[in-house]
Amino acid sequence: MESFQSLEYSPQPVRAGYTDRILRLDLGARSISLMEVPESFKRQFIGGRGYALKLIWDETTGETRYDSPENLLVMSSGPLGNEPWFPGSGKFIIGTISPLTDTFVDSNIGGHFAPLLKLAGFDALAVSGVSDREVVLIIDADQGRISLVEAPDYGEDQAGSLSYGNALLEDMFGGLSENAAAVTAGPAGIHARFGIINSLFFDKRRNRLRSKQAGRGGTGTVMRHKGLRAVLVRSGLPRLKGNQAADPDGVKRAGAGLKKVVSQCDSQQLYLGAWGTTGLTEYMNKFHILPIDNYQYGQSPKSEAVFAEVFRDKYFSKKLPDGCYIGCNLACAKAAENVLLTRGPHAGRRVGVDGPEYETVGAVTAMGIFDPQFILEYNYYCDEYGLDTISTGVSIAFLMECAQRGMLTAEDVGYDLRFGDAEAADRLLHEVAQGEGFGRVCGQGVSRAKGWVAERYASKNGASPAEALAELSKFGMEVKGLEFSMYISKESLAQQGGYGFALKGPQHDEAWLIFIDQVHKELPxxxxxxxxxxxxxxxxxxxxxxxxxxxxxxxxRHPEAANTDWPAQNQPSLKLYVDYFNATVGANKxxxxxxxxxxxxxxxxxxxxxxxxxxxxxxxxxxxxxxxxxxxxxxxxxxxxxxxxxxxxxxxxxxxxxxxxxxxxxxxxxxxxxxxxxxxxxxxxxxxxxxxxxxxxxxxxxxxxxxxxxxxxxxxxx
Ligand code: SF4
The missing domain is CATH 1.10.599.10 (Aldehyde Ferredoxin Oxidoreductase Protein, subunit A, domain 3)
Known part of the structure; x- marks a missing residue:
């Protein structure tokens, strides 16, 4: 294995939530450098998405596309990441110029990568350039060394995002450990515009690597086009007090307060600790919000087959807590073990599946399929190939509706593509991942597939391409080039805005207002x-x-939120977050x-x-x-x-x-x-x-x- 570049360094200690250093990797020049973060940069742009936005604003232009050398791939947590006293502190974001939207996108992701990156001395990693060889970056704080090496080849069997990460961590660090984590992009990122990045960490209790995903916007496509297959990080420093907070007692108080709210209230509310987010499926179906047949319908008697009980009773390992980072007592990241694959190239294998989340269930019902085993296998293959379960499902569902409305034929696709046909959906999924057949069209996402179908339909039927495109745009579920997440917004004007105004495209993590508006009628x-x-x-x-x-x-929701002016804002819990911020960074905001x-x-x-x-x-x-x-x-x-x-x-x-x-x-x-x-x-x-x-x-x-x-x-x- 060839080493292209290596840097000996001393990890910068964390102080008040920050290391004040960004690791820069230029793949074109094969250079590794350390960027000191000025105080004004930190004060104005905070961390996470803010750091990604500022770097991309300064260093790219309006002409920058996802595969331009100057495009940046920024991975950054923030001052509050890595604090086991406080629930939910393993999150980080990956920001870049998206292959789907041609503008900034970020996707948030959990796991241990960002906390370890911070302990290894970095608030962020910013990758630019394109490598002519596939490479891996290894940040080994224990050895005080950062290396850029040729990506090892572990064979076809371990070429997927999960299996490659597993082989790589074992190979490079001599086994799996809680002190090491990785991010990887899968082979689908080479072909499809909605490639994801997996965040891999070792779960001692399950004795396997677990994964969380930066699913939206094609971050994995950018990573693969840069020639970067994986980033590994290792640090043996203790996580507790890892942020070296300005006021450690204040952090403990705020964290204990929020943990108490979670432990007292979750089981009375959505009960994410037991159901994971699959608990949402039944609610969404009840209120006509669950996408079925490409969002045509929001409810079906068949939905019951994929409600949370099915996953809890048949697949989820009930006794194990499922947090995606230390200290999160909401523990919603459910997983299934020993799932026997019946389809695809890994048929016959037993695998662990991290999920499904509600969004993955919705992506499958959007294709008119109500089979929990199919959902598990779809979830597994999307993660292993490195595909966004949402964009993949919505793109296939859109093409199924094109076929339903006579705008796409079996001759165009190579086979019949109908709602509810699990075999056809499965076939198309593998074609997307491998860049074969009709998968080459589907893998471009709904926005570009609309153009392809319009041209094809118009040329075969002597119709106007513009009129065909206008028709397809009525039901092609994308805005700004990103596919919708899994909420039917027809009956909630606020959620329509939540999707339409979302700066990255229709992902609900900017404004999820559908329940407040449609169900609770709080926004008349x-x-x-x-x-x-x-x-x-x-x-x-x-x-x-x-x-x-x-x-x-x-x-x-905090019990006292009901006594406030706007309960949906959950201000009593937010006060704990503000206290936590102030105690960590030493502010008075x-x-x-x-x-x-x-x-x-x-x-x-x-x-x-x-x-x-x-x-x-x-x-x-x-x-x-x-x-x-x-x-x-x-x-x-x-x-x-x-x-x-x-x-x-x-x-x-x-x-x-x-x-x-x-x-x-x-x-x-x-x-x-x-x-x-x-x-x-x-x-x-x-x-x-x-x-x-x-x-x-x-x-x-x-x-x-x-x-x-x-x-x-x-x-x-x-
Ligand atoms: S386990 Fe669930 S609630 Fe906790 S940090 Fe992970 S995603 Fe968030």
Whole structure:
């Protein structure tokens, strides 16, 4: 194995949550360097997403694409990552220019990699350049050495993201240990635009490597195109007090407070500790939110087959706690052991499967499949190949609907592709991963597949490609090029905004408002929706900047939240988070200070979007399917509900058209107008103009009106 570069170093000690050092790797020049973080950089951009945004804003341009050498792949936790006294502190983000959206994307991910990276002396790793050989980066703090080596070849059998990481950790560190972790990208990243990065860590109780995923936006595709197969990190320093907090007692107090809320309330609420996020499936089905047949329907009698009980009773190992980092007593990261694979190249093997999460269940029901064994195998193969379960499922589901509506034939695909056909879905999954057959189209994601289908359909049928594309855009479930996550937003205007305004594309981790709006009816007016669409992305951004998991805040409500003005904000728990932040870094911030810090990051991300042509009102538009029943068949299955909705909006005196098609058209017209009005209200609340571009005064308030920003604002965006 050839070593390309090696650096002897002394790990920078952590102080008050930071090491103040970023590890830089330039794969083109094969150079490793250490970047000292200036105080102003840290103060303004916090960590995590903030560090990724600032580096990408400074070092890339509007022309940078995912495979450009200057594109950066940034992995960063934040000052609050790595604190076993506090629940959920193993999270980090991976930020880059996305192959799907052609603008900034980040995906958050759990496990032990970022805490160990920090103990190894780094707040972040930033990778630039493209290597002409496949390489692996090894950060060995115990030896005081960082090495860039040729990627070892362990054979076809261990070429996947999970198996390669396993072989590599054993090979490089002489076995698996809790002191070492890895991130890996799988072979699918070479072919598909939605490749993921797995975060691998050793779970002593299960005696195997476990994995968490940075699933969204194609981070694994970027990593593979850079020629980087894996990064390993090792540090034997103790985790407890690893942050060297300014006020260790304050950290303990805040952590004990949140752990008490989790232990007392989770079992009375979503009970993530027992069900994992699969517990959501039943709720979503009940309220017509579970995506079925490419989001056409939100409920089915078949859904019961994939409810949480099935996974808990048949697959999950009930006695084992399932935290993805030390000290998280919510412990929602469920896993199945000894799953016998019945399909694909590994058929006959017994494997551990980390998951499924709700999102993976929804991705499979979106294909019209309700088979728990299929879900487990789909989950395994996506992780091993390195594919996003969400984008893969939504892309296949979209193509299934193209076939349903006669816009794609068996001749185009090579076989029949129908909703509910598990064998066809499985075949396409492997084709996507291997870059074969129709998988080459599907692996480009919904946005690009729409173009391919439109051209093909138009040329075969003598139709207009533009008209075909307009039709496909009604049900192609993507915004800005990213596929939707697993919530049907048709009946929640706030969630439509949550998806449409999300800066990275329709992923709910910026604004998950569907329950507050649709089920609890807490956002009845445009102003309240706009307030939520500003506030929730800001607080969620903060979690992505400091290195924390949001679930102990958003999915476990403090008992005292009911006595506050807005229970959904869960301010009593947030107070513990603010206390934890102040105790760690030695600050005296208020919740409002934290929201202001996040607003700076949100605006910087908006400016990067603008620079990449994704920053205006046009980019915030959502497909018809996301705002209502796009087709008559969807309207007809819930016609009573929709007619009642029309009567409520039009008033008791109004008479509805007799023709169902006319009522459907009226409904969709009203939905489009509502979404338009929401855009106006939200842009005003955020300090944007009516095209969705930040006003100069808004940028100036946060110190972001630099030369580049001036140049962008001076352009004609109308
Ligand atoms: S709540 Fe779940 S995802 Fe979040 S840190 Fe804990 S185990 Fe991991």
């Amino acid at each position: 007016t445009y102003d309240l929706k706009a307030k939520a669409l500003k506030w929730f992305p800001l607080i969620r951004t903060w979690f992505n900047a400091v290195g924390l998991c949001k679930l102990p805040w958003i999915d476990v 208020t919740l409002q200070d934290i929201l202001d810090d996040s607003e700076r990051l949100g605006l910087l991300q908006k400016m990067i979007n603008l620079r990449h042509g994704q920053g205006t009102r046009a980019s915030d538009q959502i497909p018809w399917r996301a705002m209502g029943p796009a087709y008559l068949n969807e309207y007809e299955v819930r016609s009573d509900y929709y007619d009642e909705w029309l009567r409520e909006k039009l008033g008791p005196e109004a008479s509805l058209p007799a023709d169902p098609a006319a009522r459907h058209a009226l409904l969709m017209d009203m939905r489009r107008k509502e979404y338009d009005e929401l855009c106006d209200t939200v842009y005003r609340a955020k300090g944007f103009d009516d095209i969705g571009v930040p006003l100069p005064s808004t940028l100036e308030k946060f110190g972001l009106l630099d030369e580049q920003a001036h140049d962008l604002l001076d352009r004609n965006w109308a």
